[in-house]
Amino acid sequence: MIKNIKFSIILLIIATVQSNALIEVDITRGNLDPLPIAVSPLSSDNETNSKLIKELKIDKVGQKISNVVENNLKNSGLFNPLNKDAFLQKPDIAHLKPRFEDWSLIKAQALITGKVTLNDGKLRVEFRLWDVLAGKEMMALAFTTVPSNWRRVGHIITDKVYERLTGEKGYFDTRIIYVAEDGPKTKRIKKLAIMDQDGSNTKYLTLGNELVLTPRFNPTNQMVTYLSYFRNLPRVYLLDIETGVQEVVGDFPGMTFAPRFSPDGKKIIMSFAMDGNSDIYTMDLENRIVDRITNHPSIDTSPSYSPDGKFICFNSDRSGYQQIYVMKKDGTGVKRISFGKGLYGTPVWSPRGDLIAFTKLHKGKFYIGVMRTDGTGERLLTENYYQEAPSWSPNGRVLIFYRETKTDSQGKGFSAKLWSIDLTGYNERMVKTESDASDPSWSSLLSN
Amino acid sequence: MNLSKFFKNAFLVMLACLVLSACATKKVQNQMQGDVYTGTDTVEYLASGVPDRVFFATNESVLTTASRDTLRKQAEWLRKNSKVNVVLEGHADERGTREYNLALGERRANAAKDYLMTYGISANRISVISYGKERPVDSGSNPLAWSKNRRSVTVKAN
Incomplete structure (x- = not known):
């Protein structure tokens, strides 16, 4: 009835840089000190933006997906998403290579960046999770789906980040x-x-x-x-x-x-x-x-x-x-x-x-x-x-x-x-x- | 002088409060015996002198003396009106988990059904339904409201 506009997640491993992560979140105790995390808005080029507005009436989809992620992380109580006003680096540049000094300056310990493109009517979303203190990439994934599924992309990204940082499966795409x-x-x-x-x-x-x-x-x-x-x-x-x-x-x-x-x-x-x-x-x-x-x-x-x-x-x-x-x-x-x-x-x-x-x-x-x-x-x-x-x-x-x-x-x-x-x-x-x-x-x- | 007047007034106010609260308590007590409702606020009548409902103590499905009296009147009325079938609707108060209360409402309605049957009413004239805590008559969150809601109501089915 409601479902499920064929949702094909294609997990593309963009890069497999294995790092010895410094950050990890302990979820077995009450967490009174949630992990400061920066969720940079997912970037998208002008062509993608105008196509999404024109064809699907979705404006600023990259920003909206990052808002879903941010809200999920905040509600989990384990993360403290930082105020975007303090971000120094532009989303598209941060996604390529974050300037870790800028992000550690605002006390971020983890950083999420990403990019949205539209190909043949399909939404392609890639994201990366960065360990700011170690200056390393922890995870990189891409998904392709129909554009109307953009909220689910936000939930799946949150699940992946949660799993990577806590060691346990998430509960956001539910x-x-x-x-x-x-x-x-x-x-x-x-x-x-x-x-x-x-x-x-x-x-x-x-x-x-x-x-x-x-x-x-x-x-x-x-x-x-x-x-x-x-x-x-x-x-x-x-x-x-x-x-x-x-x-x-x-x-x-x-x-x-x-x-x-x-x-x-x-x-x-x-x-x-x-x-x-x-x-x-x-x-x-x-x-x-x-x-x-x-x-x-x-x-x-x-x-x-x-x-x-x-x-x-x-x-x-x-x-x-x-x-x-x-x-x-x-x-x-x-x-x-x-x-x-x-x-x-x-x-x-x-x-x-x-x-x-x-x-x-x-x-x-x-x-x-x-x-x-x-x-x-x-x-x-x-x-x-x-x-x-x-x-x-x-x-x-x-x-x-x-x-x-x-x-x-x-x-x-x-x-x-x-x-x-x-x-x-x-x-x-x-x-x-x-x-x-x-x-x-x-x-x-x-x-x- | 002023001070004694003040005390006198205060005393009168306190006295009035005591009298009023005593009345209030008495009123509630008059409508409850233990925690079983004995008032008539919510009661309707199947016929003159035949109340439609009986009330229960918290977590109980035992019929009180007053409940048995009401059910005997209902049985007598049902014998006289042999074409009437009834539904017994069992209810619980809001202070219990939903699923347990569904079972409890069913148990209460069946206690009433069993009693009607011992007074000669055939089982096939009586059906039973439990609403658990879903259909309170009094939406209050206090012992008197809860006592009105713990009930089995006999409703004409035809």
Whole structure:
């Protein structure tokens, strides 16, 4: 539906100067001292500029791409992009050979330069990452794509820079699916919405005629599973974002909810509620075989697979209150892992496999936290009046969740917004959305 | 003289505050027993003397004495009106995670359904739907508002 105007990334290795990089960014600790980086606007010649304006109505595309990169780097909390007013060297000259003294003068430790050209209607973008202190090139790459994909080029450049400087995969060429909200609290209108990770390119996937909740990406492609109240029958649905085709998952005689994909994308795991009892089931999307995973008179919900697919964490009140449990994928070996004070919900297994993120309710406050998969090492990242439903960035370094405000004595002032926070507990920030928003789910990297 | 007048005024103001706040507390207490809503602000009626909803304590799906009384009235009314089918809509307050609350709403509506069935109403006249915390009646963020929202509402389906 939205996608994917054939995006051929041609990675051209322009130069392979191996350098012993002096700069590296440690992302395992809270970074209170972000790396000063200069993002020089990508240069383009007059011919390219006039063609882009005339044919595609895109002005200053080089500058726009560098703005995308700069914004991404800043939001990561690990980098401090320097003010362009202080740049001494012109973009086209810097891209050929930076005068490192000029860049170290303004305290830049890393420099990104680049160039945009238009050939046969295709946008060709090349960029270089420079180590200013060592006076060396660290990376040089070029991409060719259709011009309308220029924002994605900015995200891919950021991913490459992030990976080169931190040693870990980035999370910038990704999308967020979420529920867009509008209207009074008692009659909320909810629609599925999708946007780029940085909040641009918002598109609405449903019209708001029926209540929709908890969309989740397939980790292997651009399919989504979610809960819809279509015809007042709350059921788990499957949505192909590209075609817009929706279908109900399975033929259950009651409410199905809390869906997620298995890591290989071939199954959906969800809750099925019948006669006041919710248990966990899976459905194989190829042969439509349904398996019952839990069988217990308590509420069992919010299931999430480990990335190797061998284990499932879930939420159950079998102890009397909501707690987090882990079991084998066939439902055996159930073990409670949350033992701290308060209630625990919405467990989500990290894509790295080592942690489970959760929501915790204790003494009237809601927390987003993480614990090891055996329940040890609980760490609360953020406290608020109401927040829940963390979703991991594909590299397992950032969590996105939603937060609701308390209403006043007249019941006014309600809002719901998306927020993100680093695993370190630093860099908490609101993620801008066009409307109120909840239930975010982070896609995997669109390109690799 | 002035000072004593001041104290006297202050005392009166304090007294007034105490009386007013006591009234406010009393009002809330009159509408809640423990944390179960016992008021009638949001209640509608299926017929004269037949309230449409029952209320629950936080995280609970146990029917209170008052709830069972309401459901017996509903059962009696349903027996008299044997062509009427109903939907039981289960709800939770906003102080819980969305998915758990969907399950909790379903559990609450089924508690009401089971009780109607023990009073002779056939299961095929009753359907159940949970809205979790999606459809509060009171948008307030306070214990009284939450108590009104923890409910199972019996709605005519035809």
